[in-house]
Amino acid sequence: MSTDKTNQSWGGRFSEPVDAFVARFTASVSFDRRLYRHDIMGSVAHATMLAQVGVLTEAERDTIVEGLSTIQAEIEAGEFDWRTDLEDVHMNIEARLTDRIGVTGKKLHTGRSRNDQVATDIRLWLRDEIDTILAEITRLQEGLLTLAEREAGTLMPGFTHLQTAQPVTFGHHLLAWFEMLSRDYERLVDCRKRTNRMPLGSAALAGTTYPIDREATCALLGFEAVSGNSLDGVSDRDFAIEFCAVASLAMMHLSRFSEELVLWTSAQFQFIDLPDRFCTGSSIMPQKKNPDVPELVRGKSGRVFGALMGLLTLMKGQPLAYNKDNQEDKEPLFDAADTLRDSLRAFADMVPAIKPRPDVMREAALRGFSTATDLADYLVRRGLPFRDCHEIVGHAVKYGVDTGKDLAEMSLEELRQFSAHIDGDVFEVLTLEGSVNARDHVGGTAPAQVMAAVIRGRSLIAQR
Ligand code: ARG
Numbered sequence: 001m002s003t004d005k006t007n008q009s010w011g012g013r014f015s016e017p018v019d020a021f022v023a024r025f026t027a028s029v030s031f032d033r034r035l036y037r038h039d040i041m042g043s044v045a046h047a048t049m050l051a052q053v054g055v056l057t058e059a060e061r062d063t064i065v066e067g068l069s070t071i072q073a074e075i076e077a078g079e080f081d082w083r084t085d086l087e088d089v090h091m092n093i094e095a096r097l098t099d100r101i102g103v104t105g106k107k108l109h110t111g112r113s114r115n116d117q118v119a120t121d122i123r124l125w126l127r128d129e130i131d132t133i134l135a136e137i138t139r140l141q142e143g144l145l146t147l148a149e150r151e152a153g154t155l156m157p158g159f160t161h162l163q164t165a166q167p168v169t170f171g172h173h174l175l176a177w178f179e180m181l182s183r184d185y186e187r188l189v190d191c192r193k194r195t196n197r198m199p200l201g202s203a204a205l206a207g208t209t210y211p212i213d214r215e216a217t218c219a220l221l222g223f224e225a226v227s228g229n230s231l232d233g234v235s236d237r238d239f240a241i242e243f244c245a246v247a248s249l250a251m252m253h254l255s256r257f258s259e260e261l262v263l264w265t266s267a268q269f270q271f272i273d274l275p276d277r278f279c280t281g282s283s284i285m286p287q288k289k290n291p292d293v294p295e296l297v298r299g300k301s302g303r304v305f306g307a308l309m310g311l312l313t314l315m316k317g318q319p320l321a322y323n324k325d326n327q328e329d330k331e332p333l334f335d336a337a338d339t340l341r342d343s344l345r346a347f348a349d350m351v352p353a354i355k356p357r358p359d360v361m362r363e364a365a366l367r368g369f370s371t372a373t374d375l376a377d378y379l380v381r382r383g384l385p386f387r388d389c390h391e392i393v394g395h396a397v398k399y400g401v402d403t404g405k406d407l408a409e410m411s412l413e414e415l416r417q418f419s420a421h422i423d424g425d426v427f428e429v430l431t432l433e434g435s436v437n438a439r440d441h442v443g444g445t446a447p448a449q450v451m452a453a454v455i456r457g458r459s460l461i462a463q464r
Contacts (some may be wrong), residue, residue, distance in 0.1 A: 051208075056107060164365070205231055374435045
């Protein structure tokens with residue numbers, strides 16, 4: 001595209017047009033046009049405030065506001081001609097406004113700079129994204145609660161080192177994910193507070209000579225407060241970095257959850273089935289049903305961690321105030337938000353459709369001496385020191401390995417070889433049910449505790 005007609009905005013200072021490649025290289029409209037709605041929202045508020053303080057007439061304000069709303073309709077109808085030579089979303093919209101309404105359009109930018117404009121736009125945009133993401137977290141958590149309630153008494157092996165450790169209930173296991181998501185939710189709510197501050201009015205960097213009323217604009221845009229320093233207002237992107245950090249933690253959680261789903265659907269575990277609609281097949285191996293959704297989510301976590309590193313690196317060397325470097329904040333931020341939102345959405349759709357296989361889980365829990373700690377605890381209740389009990393049970397397990405018997409499968413005489421303190425009532429604690437029921441305290445795996453945790457979870461969600 002020719003650059004001749006380019007950029008009236010700073011034409012006065014320049015004696016030759018911008019190089020055509022440089023124009024493309026420096027343009028951001030291909031990706032920042034996504035901010036159009038928030039850009040227009042910010043401009044409407046700015047024009048409204050300018051009229052309130054007498055910098056624009058009411059008639060000028062009306063013309064501007066009406067012009068901007070037609071432009072929004074044009075964009076949404078796909079009829080807007082985005083021009084790379086106009087560099088970014090802000091100048092595209094402003095130029096189109098002047099096209100449509102004439103000279104009044106040129107007054108919109110009074111007391112404002114693209115520096116505070118773009119900082120405002122991203123914050124408005126991110127605030128909306130955060131709200132959508134919060135709703136998806138809640139939806140996923142509701143799915144987990146429903147499933148946990150249904151599976152409160154389903155027995156499975158709990159693992160440490162991915163080796164069978166102690167029996168747990170499937171409901172309890174699912175609620176571990178609920179807890180992590182609750183913390184992700186809290187972090188996001190907190191990040192939203194710092195995102196929801198208004199830099200508009202900082203202008204290029206030092207503020208503006210017009211008698212602007214920042215509190216008025218702030219109220220119109222629903223920001224919680226105005227930024228307290230104009231230099232910081234235009235240059236700071238820590239809210240975006242914070243969002244990526246929060247998003248990284250959430251993706252890390254989803255990635256771990258994914259890993260479990262991948263394991264559990266494998267032929268070796270077979271703990272659960274995922275419905276076909278969340279899986280795909282193989283073009284060569286007819287038997288395959290691959291857990292693509294969790295695998296992709298696990299893989300996509302990398303993009304979000306990358307966005308976090310990218311933004312930290314982007315900011316670390318920047319002197320105050322605005323630098324063009326900041327134009328590079330958008331793509332990682334957009335991608336992180338899209339990735340987290342879509343991953344949560346996929347999980348929120350998929351989790352309620354998980355089909356557990358209680359028989360397989362139970363069978364797996366019966367292998368691997370998962371009630372060995374329960375036998376040790378039983379002996380402690382008989383008055384022996386825990387370390388001695390640990391050793392006694394160790395011998396029993398070794399005998400079990402040699403004879404191919406689980407603890408619960410041994411006769412009383414067999415068990416009594418290891419300690420005369422063992423009596424007939426030992427079998428109550430050696431069952432899976434006995435084991436989980438005994439862990440009956442807040443945060444424990446007993447089915448009754450799972451039900452209590454589901455109730456707590458529901459009331460937590462109800463308070464949002
Ligand atoms: N497209 C720019 C960005 O995203 C807008 C601000 C440009 N400001 C400037 N002085 N060149 O950061």
